[in-house]
Amino acid sequence: MLTKEFERFLAQFSGNAGEVDQRVRFLRDIDVLSTVRGRYAPDINPEQMAAMILSLVSRRASDAAKVTPEAMKLRIVGREGVPSDLVGKSLQECLAGFITDPAAAEYVGAVRFEIAETGKIARLIFRDGTTALFTNDAHIRESVSSSAELYSAAALDGCYRLLVIGIGFLKAAATELAEANEEGEIIA
Numbered sequence: 278m279l280t281k282e283f284e285r286f287l288a289q290f291s292g293n294a295g296e297v298d299q300r301v302r303f304l305r306d307i308d309v310l311s312t313v314r315g316r317y318a319p320d321i322n323p324e325q326m327a328a329m330i331l332s333l334v335s336r337r338a339s340d341a342a343k344v345t346p347e348a349m350k351l352r353i354v355g356r357e358g359v360p361s362d363l364v365g366k367s368l369q370e371c372l373a374g375f376i377t378d379p380a381a382a383e384y385v386g387a388v389r390f391e392i393a394e395t396g397k398i399a400r401l402i403f404r405d406g407t408t409a410l411f412t413n414d415a416h417i418r419e420s421v422s423s424s425a426e427l428y429s430a431a432a433l434d435g436c437y438r439l440l441v442i443g444i445g446f447l448k449a450a451a452t453e454l455a456e457a458n459e460e461g462e463i464i465a
Contacts, residue, residue: 278457299338327372334440336394348396351411358407360385379448394438
């Protein structure tokens with residue numbers, strides 16, 4: 278699947294193809310996506326798809342260049358009830374993993390990701406109500422790992438705007454990727 282094809286897929290959900298293009302454009306500047314376009318453009322991989330999804334986090338397209346790299350690097354905070362194979366992974370790695378293997382999301386009982394518009398904190402909600410927190414803030418990491426109450430309080434309740442990514446959306450992205458792959462395209 279080419280970058281432009283996935284941009285069109287994202288535009289179905291965001292409603293504005295031009296804005297998706299603006300948000301994704303800077304990913305080429307920071308070498309997350311290839312600058313080659315047209316028929317020589319390489320296919321994108323699940324990590325690049327995850328980065329493109331995370332470019333939708335910020336409220337304004339002009340903020341995507343600042344917010345997306347922050348969101349890509351968020352790390353999960355280990356807590357009781359969080360599957361051990363997710364602990365220590367970045368938000369980008371988790372999204373890419375669920376795109377690569379949607380059954381893994383079902384297996385761990387993941388329901389949805391909620392990401393703050395600042396890209397500084399996110400959470401993954403599980404079917405049983407367990408929440409996994411993603412952050413890079415050392416103070417938050419330290420305090421939430423020692424207290425279940427603070428862990429819950431660090432949730433995103435006070436955020437003005439959240440990007441909510443349902444597992445169904447990631448399954449749809451995986452289906453798009455699989456269909457592109459069946460058409461003879463090779464994923465880099």
